[in-house]
Amino acid sequence: MFSIGLSMNQIRGFVFSIIIVIIIFVASAVAAGILAGLADVWKKPIIGAVAAFCVVIAGYVTAPSHKQAASAIWLIIGAVSAWVLAGDSYYPEDYEHAYQLTIIPLLATYLSGLFALLLCLVWHKKHHTKINKDR
Numbered sequence: 001m002f003s004i005g006l007s008m009n010q011i012r013g014f015v016f017s018i019i020i021v022i023i024i025f026v027a028s029a030v031a032a033g034i035l036a037g038l039a040d041v042w043k044k045p046i047i048g049a050v051a052a053f054c055v056v057i058a059g060y061v062t063a064p065s066h067k068q069a070a071s072a073i074w075l076i077i078g079a080v081s082a083w084v085l086a087g088d089s090y091y092p093e094d095y096e097h098a099y100q101l102t103i104i105p106l107l108a109t110y111l112s113g114l115f116a117l118l119l120c121l122v123w124h125k126k127h128h129t130k131i132n133k134d135r
Helices: 008-039 043-062 067-086 104-134
Strands: none
Touching: 008 043, 008 067, 043 067, 043 104, 067 104
16 A cells, blocks of 8 residues: 555645645635736736746645645646646737637746746755754
8 A cells, every 4th residue: 555654734734735725826816817907918827827836836835744745746736727727728809819829828837837846946955955954
């Protein structure tokens, strides 16, 4: 049987983390949509990029352990979700290529999530290098 050796407190922590990440996803997507609307810019790539970044960072920050794995798993979950939620994306009506298919929103989402994961990995390495030097 597969076991990753999580205690009951860690399981509770991961359940709490999942709830927080979902709340962060919804809040960041709504906020990004509102701000993009106020700035009168194309909403879909902004919403996707902001939500992806926030989800990966929140997954890392709220995970009780296995933080790097948690942020990578959230990136994968987010990538699959973005693929499903984005569906077909079209340029906005006021753009030169209006109503033509584009991958820009999905690409913005994926790149933002990857950037967030990279930040998590660098932060983790720096933080744990410092802790090990202090010992």
